[in-house]
Amino acid sequence: MSTERLLIVDDDPAFTRVLARSLERRGFSVLVCNDADAALERCGSFAPSHVLLDLNMPGTSGLVALPALLACAPGARVVVLTGYSSIATAVEATKSGATNYLCKPASIDEILAAFGEAEAEPAAVPSQPTSLDRLEWEHLQRVLRDHDGNISATARALGMHRRTLQRKLAKRPVRQ
Structure with missing residues (x-):
């Protein structure tokens, strides 16, 4: 076994x-x-x-x-x-x-x-900087996490309409 x-x-x-x-x-x-x-x-x-x-x-x-x-x-x-x-x-x-x-x-x-079970190859430094869409996605996720997943509180904190935030969050994460 x-x-x-x-x-x-x-x-x-x-x-x-x-x-x-x-x-x-x-x-x-x-x-x-x-x-x-x-x-x-x-x-x-x-x-x-x-x-x-x-x-x-x-x-x-x-x-x-x-x-x-x-x-x-x-x-x-x-x-x-x-x-x-x-x-x-x-x-x-x-x-x-x-x-x-x-x-x-x-x-x-x-x-x-x-x-840690296998040797990892060193991570390559990305040739392109992180896109603005990806940065926005990560910022939305951080603010949402700070507000314990509360969409309304997150929308107020970001100064946007709740439905706009819901649409943005419903999308899959933006690639780097």
Whole structure:
């Protein structure tokens, strides 16, 4: 039996099925949970050494579940893998105890490198500066996080109409 136990917490069943198969081939014992509440229930009995956690799920957010997962599995390395990345959530996840933070899509090699299981290639310095649209997206996410996810309070703080903010937040994150 493998000593490396990986808990995948993500609400995309197709993604988790493929990811679990790939990680099992690499020697991990894998448990998949489709929401944070199920992960918290099963974490203690599974005792993961690694946790791959999505942020944006129905019910409890991965960011909210992160400290509780670390309390259940104190020695576990946690990598946050999300399609809705922002600087604010990356900082919050790291402060809450995440080992690393990745944006989807990520390869198996990138995920293992984030856990520290494989040698990571040095990150290249981007040739283009961050776009204004991306900076706006990250600023909106930070202000939203500062207001505990309250859209109305965030819109007031930003001096914009609530519906305008909702439209901006409904869009997928802007690429770098």
